[in-house]
Amino acid sequence: MLATHNLGAQGTDDKPLGDALALVTGGSRGIGRAIAMRLASLGAAVAVCGRDADALNAVTTQLAGLGGRVFSHVADVTRPADVDALVAKTESALGPITILVNNAGIGVFGPAHDKSEEDWDRVLNTNLKSVFLVSKAVAPSMIARKRGDIINISSLAGVNAFKGGGLYCASKWGLQGLSACMAEDLRGYGIRVSTICPGSVATAFSGTSPKDPSKVLSPDDVAHAVETIVMQSPKSFISQLQIRPLSKP
Numbered sequence: 001m002l003a004t005h006n007l008g009a010q011g012t013d014d015k016p017l018g019d020a021l022a023l024v025t026g027g028s029r030g031i032g033r034a035i036a037m038r039l040a041s042l043g044a045a046v047a048v049c050g051r052d053a054d055a056l057n058a059v060t061t062q063l064a065g066l067g068g069r070v071f072s073h074v075a076d077v078t079r080p081a082d083v084d085a086l087v088a089k090t091e092s093a094l095g096p097i098t099i100l101v102n103n104a105g106i107g108v109f110g111p112a113h114d115k116s117e118e119d120w121d122r123v124l125n126t127n128l129k130s131v132f133l134v135s136k137a138v139a140p141s142m143i144a145r146k147r148g149d150i151i152n153i154s155s156l157a158g159v160n161a162f163k164g165g166g167l168y169c170a171s172k173w174g175l176q177g178l179s180a181c182m183a184e185d186l187r188g189y190g191i192r193v194s195t196i197c198p199g200s201v202a203t204a205f206s207g208t209s210p211k212d213p214s215k216v217l218s219p220d221d222v223a224h225a226v227e228t229i230v231m232q233s234p235k236s237f238i239s240q241l242q243i244r245p246l247s248k249p
């Protein structure tokens with residue numbers, strides 16, 4: 001049966017997102033790469049960005065191997081000029097963006113009172129301001145077409161507090177607020193803004209790697225949550241997914 005989703009009716013059983021164009025920020029590795037690969041395997045044209053050109057080239061080759069249309073662009077999502085160029089070049093290469101996954105993020109941990117203003121700016125600009133900038137750049141074409149999904153990769157740290165999490169939690173709690181308000185602003189246009197809140201995921205996030213990868217989530221678990229959101233029935237709206245590993249760390 002043809003899957004229903006919020007993006008039109010051009011998909012096929014085999015490639016249900018055949019009419020979709022997804023932009024995944026921070027798509028060069030970790031969770032973002034898994035999301036980009038998942039969306040491409042469902043038939044979406046996929047654009048990815050990051051700051052490291054070599055890493056982007058590698059993932060672009062992997063994405064192209066899935067047979068769909070692919071675009072990559074070096075962009076720092078904390079910089080408004082980079083964001084505007086990213087969105088303009090993506091839309092001119094592939095067409096209007098119908099799925100935006102705001103995934104790029106960093107973690108800086110330790111007591112907030114020990115952190116510098118530079119640390120604060122880096123974390124808040126990457127994890128929160130960038131979502132404002134990229135969503136703002138993409139929203140007009142989604143509004144014009146009255147459809148779209150904006151999926152923000154938050155964290156369980158966006159709904160919980162923990163020792164040493166001050167800067168990171170501030171960015172992700174802020175992201176929860178921004179996402180919930182944007183969801184209200186945009187739902188009348190047929191655009192769903194949602195957050196995914198994973199627990200620890202086995203990536204090289206912030207230079208750390210889990211002690212036991214079998215007891216944390218995998219990037220594919222998060223990609224599956226993105227698939228769940230974009231494949232939901234067209235008139236429903238999953239506003240938030242929290243994901244935990246079944247086996248306790």
Ligand SMILES: NC(=O)c1ccc[n+]([C@@H]2O[C@H](COP(=O)([O-])OP(=O)(O)OC[C@H]3O[C@@H](n4cnc5c(N)ncnc54)[C@H](OP(=O)(O)O)[C@@H]3O)[C@@H](O)[C@H]2O)c1
Nearest residue numbers: 026028029030031050051052076077104105200201203205
């Ligand atoms: N790993 C976890 O345990 C975990 C848990 C919950 C939520 N998350 C969230 O999941 C998201 C992805 O994390 P991850 O674990 O996949 O991290 P990762 O492996 O370190 O990947 C981060 C990605 O973001 C990109 N990026 C970082 N800063 C950027 C910037 N200023 N401009 C453009 N791209 C930028 C990186 O590319 P470049 O460095 O080349 O720019 C990379 O592609 C983050 O938002 C993170 O907060 C992670």
